Amino acid sequence: EVKLEESGGGLVQPGGSMKLSCVASGFTFSSYWMSWVRQSPEKGLEWVAEIRLKSDNYATHYAESVKGKFTISRDDSKSRLYLQMNSLRAEDTGIYYCTKTARASFAYWGQGTLVTVSA
Amino acid sequence: DIVMTQSPSSLTVTAGEKVTMSCKSSQSLLNSGNQKNYLTWYQQKPGQPPKLLIYWASTRESGVPDRFTGSGSGTDFTLTISSVQAEDLAVYYCQNDYSYPRTFGGGTKLEIK
Numbered sequence: 001e002v003k004l005e006e007s008g009g010g011l012v013q014p015g016g017s018m019k020l021s022c023v024a025s026g027f028t029f030s031s032y033w034m035s036w037v038r039q040s041p042e043k044g045l046e047w048v049a050e051i052r053l054k055s056d057n058y059a060t061h062y063a064e065s066v067k068g069k070f071t072i073s074r075d076d077s078k079s080r081l082y083l084q085m086n087s088l089r090a091e092d093t094g095i096y097y098c099t100k101t102a103r104a105s106f107a108y109w110g111q112g113t114l115v116t117v118s119a
Numbered sequence: 120d121i122v123m124t125q126s127p128s129s130l131t132v133t134a135g136e137k138v139t140m141s142c143k144s145s146q147s148l149l150n151s152g153n154q155k156n157y158l159t160w161y162q163q164k165p166g167q168p169p170k171l172l173i174y175w176a177s178t179r180e181s182g183v184p185d186r187f188t189g190s191g192s193g194t195d196f197t198l199t200i201s202s203v204q205a206e207d208l209a210v211y212y213c214q215n216d217y218s219y220p221r222t223f224g225g226g227t228k229l230e231i232k
Binding site: 035044045046047050061063064097103104105106107108109110111112 | 159161167168169170171174175178180212214216219220221222223225226
């Protein structure tokens with residue numbers, strides 16, 4: 001059974017940084033593209049970033065809204081996905097989901113971790 | 120960016136009724152090389168993350184009841200629930216899986232009378 005478990009969310013001040021983590025199990029993590037998707041009442045569902053495989057030189061894609069602020073990475077030896085978030089603003093508030101690509105970009109989802117950016 | 124527009128934004132039906140909801144994309148999602156439409160449908164029940172329902176516009180994910188049917192091509196797509204059940208209470212989202220950035224529609228909220 002595929003399991004994705006996010007952690008690292010919480011309250012952060014505007015301009016601050018936060019690093020999210022996702023631990024995966026139930027599949028060969030190193031063989032799958034992974035992504036982060038966020039959700040907020042204001043913006044709905046929003047794709048954030050994607051990372052491909054070692055064979056793709058860990059190529060990444062980012063939403064324009066986070067390019068230069070967020071960095072997606074992975075540690076295949078630990079089956080972990082990360083999202084380093086810098087220069088956080090109120091509009092970055094939301095639930096951040098770790099997702100696995102299979103038949104579709106977001107075939108499996110974790111339960112999410114809440115990030116709140118507020119003074 | 121491809122804009123995904125869903126309608127209606129909400130609908131209320133009685134259990135057993137047939138439901139259709141629409142998703143339109145601002146550009147074609149058809150891959151001319153393999154003739155697949157890269158349109159994905161998700162179901163999000165209250166308090167849960169989204170769940171993959173249908174990919175390639177019409178292929179049901181394993182375990183999804185056959186009362187859910189996806190159809191359409193190019194820029195116009197439809198999700199049909201042949202006989203709505205109480206457990207289908209959810210928000211349904213369509214998503215562009217054709218190009219970057221991946222984009223979602225605003226959702227159709229399904230309520231059961």
